[in-house]
Amino acid sequence: MFDRTQLSRRRFLSNFAFASGAVATGVGSWVIPAPWANAAEAPIKVGIATDLTGPIAYAGNADANVAKMVIKEINAAGGMLGRPLELYIEDTASNESVAVGNVRKLIQRDKVDMVLGGITSSMRNAIKDPIVARGKTLYIYPQLYEGKECTPYLFCTGPTPAQQCDEFIPWLIKNGGKKFALPSANYVWPHTLNVYARKVIESNGGEVVFEEYYPLDQVDFSSTVNRIISNKVDVVFNTVIPPGVGPFFKQLYEAGFLKNGGRLACVYYDENTLNINQASEIEGLASCLDYFKVLTKENPFDAKIQAAYEKDFPGNFLFAAGSAATGTYRGLKLWEAAVKEAGKLDRESVAAALDHAKIAEGPGGPAEMVPGKRHCKMKMYTAVAKGGNYEIVGRSDGLVDPKEC
Numbered sequence: 001m002f003d004r005t006q007l008s009r010r011r012f013l014s015n016f017a018f019a020s021g022a023v024a025t026g027v028g029s030w031v032i033p034a035p036w037a038n039a040a041e042a043p044i045k046v047g048i049a050t051d052l053t054g055p056i057a058y059a060g061n062a063d064a065n066v067a068k069m070v071i072k073e074i075n076a077a078g079g080m081l082g083r084p085l086e087l088y089i090e091d092t093a094s095n096e097s098v099a100v101g102n103v104r105k106l107i108q109r110d111k112v113d114m115v116l117g118g119i120t121s122s123m124r125n126a127i128k129d130p131i132v133a134r135g136k137t138l139y140i141y142p143q144l145y146e147g148k149e150c151t152p153y154l155f156c157t158g159p160t161p162a163q164q165c166d167e168f169i170p171w172l173i174k175n176g177g178k179k180f181a182l183p184s185a186n187y188v189w190p191h192t193l194n195v196y197a198r199k200v201i202e203s204n205g206g207e208v209v210f211e212e213y214y215p216l217d218q219v220d221f222s223s224t225v226n227r228i229i230s231n232k233v234d235v236v237f238n239t240v241i242p243p244g245v246g247p248f249f250k251q252l253y254e255a256g257f258l259k260n261g262g263r264l265a266c267v268y269y270d271e272n273t274l275n276i277n278q279a280s281e282i283e284g285l286a287s288c289l290d291y292f293k294v295l296t297k298e299n300p301f302d303a304k305i306q307a308a309y310e311k312d313f314p315g316n317f318l319f320a321a322g323s324a325a326t327g328t329y330r331g332l333k334l335w336e337a338a339v340k341e342a343g344k345l346d347r348e349s350v351a352a353a354l355d356h357a358k359i360a361e362g363p364g365g366p367a368e369m370v371p372g373k374r375h376c377k378m379k380m381y382t383a384v385a386k387g388g389n390y391e392i393v394g395r396s397d398g399l400v401d402p403k404e405c
Helices: 002-020 057-076 096-109 121-133 161-165 168-175 188-203 222-230 245-254 293-297 300-312 325-342 347-354
Strands: 023-026 029-032 044-050 085-091 114-117 138-141 154-156 179-185 207-214 235-237 263-265 286-289 367-369 376-378 381-386 389-395
Touching (some): 057 300, 085 096, 096 114, 114 121, 114 325, 121 138, 161 168, 168 188, 168 263, 168 286, 179 188, 179 222, 188 207, 222 245, 293 389, 325 376
Parallel strands (some): 044 085, 114 138, 138 154, 179 207, 235 263
Antiparallel strands (some): 029 085
16 A cells, blocks of 8 residues: 555656646646746645655645645636735655654745644654744644643644544444443554543543554554454454554454454544555445545535545545545635634734635535634544445534534
8 A cells, every 4th residue: 555655646746747737846836837827926825744655645645635736726717816826835755854854844835824734643742843833824734633732822633532523423332332442552642632632531430442553664463453353352342543553453353353243442543544445445444534535425615625626536546534534625725714714814804804704615514713712513423344445334413513612
């Protein structure tokens, strides 16, 4: 999977430049010029910082594609404040030290009006100071994450633990069992998410049999698999990430976990990650996200977004929720609404408007910021992998509160 993703990058970069008029301005730096050469005022500059290379490049490339799609759409509708938008993209490369230097380019060299990006929480923590504190720039973080990010001028547009766990874990207990294992990658997201997940598991009558953390590059999970099987675990609530997650799920499958009635659960698993393993190796895997592609069969707006994305960006980088593509779309559209309300671009004015911004349509449904909280209400869906696709098995009644800050 990941060797293929790295190879796909060459195709992405060539298509990127061809399809969008992107201009390389340095290693990992791209700019899509404003479309109106004779605009009366200078363009509004949008900065995207995401993983075009590295083990989660499948997600970063999808996010960059979504940004291009949304900016193109806004410009086609007349831009904002009578000005065109210009898109600047920097590669964070799944490497925090590389990312900090590249993000500084967006702030100091390109002087963007806002930055959207970061996938892992460790990446967000690395780049938020150069953007928000030192750079005095608005920052939108689009990924599902562990919560507790309450930095001023940093707005989160992906799901939080409350949105992903409060209804999902009771469903897992009912449709999997009470004995949970929490195998995890050793960084901030799994550690903090597991604290919340454990509380929900135990308050609903479940039990955490064990909770373990592994290096991000670990690929041998034989001892963990043995513990899961020997302890008769019902639900594996996984937060191991690529590159380890594929081998882990394969080893679980080969040990007979699924055959004996075990349930896999992974709250970041979307259509981009389904093909890491053979479909049989993750049959029945349950996830809880703000969007699944199957919603296009019932929601015309979701069908419209998917069709537009697939037309412009066919290939392996899919429009999917766990990869932050939906949070990227939502974040840009909420920011657009805020700028139009504010009527200006300074950080204070836009942040004040973004604090209560709403969109009537977005991936999976409408969304709105919770005033004073800098997090987003959205609809949530529980889905199960069947034959290499997802089937919706549960959904929230309305917009779910993030319960943060």
